[in-house]
Amino acid sequence: MKPRETTRFAAIRARLETFEPRAGIYAWLYEFALFGFKQGWACLFGGLMLALLVGTHLFYPADAALARYDFLTLAALGIQIAMLALRLETWGEAKVILAFHVVGTVMELFKTAYGSWIYPEASILRIGAVPLFSGFMYAAVGSYIARVWRIFDFRFTAYPPRWATWVLAVAIYVNFFTHHWLPDVRMALFAAMIALFARTRIYFTVWREPRWMPLLVGWLLVALFIWFAENLGTVARAWTYPDQAHGWAMVSPAKLGAWYLLMYISFVLVSWVATIRAPFVSAAPPTQQAV
Template sequence: MKRFTSVEAVIDAAAHGVLDRLPARGFYGAAVEFLVFGLKQGWACLFGGAMLVLILGTKFWWPEQAILARYDFLFLAALAIQLAMLGFKLETISEAKVILVFHIVGTAMELFKTSAGSWIYPEDAFFRIGGVPLFSGFMYAAVGSYLARVSRIFDMRYTRYPPLWATAMLAAAIYVNFFAHHFTVDIRYGLFAATALIYLRTTVHYRVFRFRHRMPLLLGFLLVSLFIWFAENIGTWSRAWIYPSQSEGWTPVSIHKLGAWYLLMIISFVLVTLVHRPQAMAQIEPGPAPQRL
């Protein structure tokens, strides 16, 4: 898997030209790793971050009598962002494919969940299927975009990664349960246990700037899910979508939704691994011992 696009390679070379002048160890070395970690995370979130800015911006500055509905603007803007990211080589073709798959998978779930009353979109839209505006699929795609980009940008490698067939079966079971629990027993706690069992021994190794670091993959899943939960609070506060409990006024999204995002993020991660196959960490490159973050 190619680690950087041509534009990212230029940015990386420029960063090395400046930051390599600082000591590799001690306070400055740690500060550089922390700074680059944050910048790369922001870069990996480029699409999702842009969508969140647009959602917040239209919350404050969208005229009530505008000819174009807010949701339609968000849909057209998401398309424009995708084309721009491809055109300016900020995203790879494989990542665009991941986003398309996530849009389809997410929209299918949205159609079912809104019909079941799990949440609603309170505003009108022309670009929609039933009660689901098409921009909503891009919110799922933003998760897929982040996972695909972060895997590439941080050159993620794995030790003791489970067989792909096991992860695919887990993802399929999670996706089915999102629908089936409305009609039968909710098995999410069993799915939590299965996730822990499958990924318990897996460690992800990622390169920040000079060094590789490592983290239990389950911890990584939890941190990403928590970030998504925070983003969902922003989205519902802006009334891009709302839960029934928020119809009379905004309240924070229940912490119990963190579990749903955790499971959905597992689906997202597995779908990404079908495009960017997990690479084994055969050996750590020469240099300082791996760091924990």
């Protein structure tokens, strides 16, 4: 990694990884705690955004001169600038986040025009019916994936051809739009994802020893976490779905499917600047060649 691409967290992580707890259960508990700390650090942008959504819902003055949504936009921009200035995020990751902002805002413009969800509060910093802070919520997903990829040193076996992953990502993105007037082909898209990634393992290093899980399972876990965050976002009235017009209701678990597909698009976008690497020889399964 080039020096200019090194974040301040790198030194902290190095110190934590050289700590020597007692063997046995103590080492296991330390690795578990380190996993939670690294995940929390990777979620920094998203966690701050979620805190802003909930905090402004509870405490933002109703008669403030600056609309709540506009405050959220300026605060999100401030967080992004601070993370770069303090070297908590690399410039490569910032490029991905910008791509997420654009991709997310385009989708928001389309979906709000079709009434899929609405932003019920007034604001000045908006495009059409979409306040600009909404793009940062998509950027938070991109920030998490880019940061967790680096922090846990992601490596893969049986990763499919890159061109195939991009073709599928484009097809998924297009279906988010076209299903409003053409047949929804998301089941075929899910089948294509399984066909491409059924054998793909993701290796991640929390402390000393690489661990692995099926990549399809990893995406599901992240999509589930985002769905929980989405419920908090709607509680905070950051946006609302049609069935929440007269009071909050839990976001349908069916939305997990949409988040899973969006997770895939997010992952492929991050792979634009991240490296698809094979695991170390000692981590590769004996019956499967690392690619």
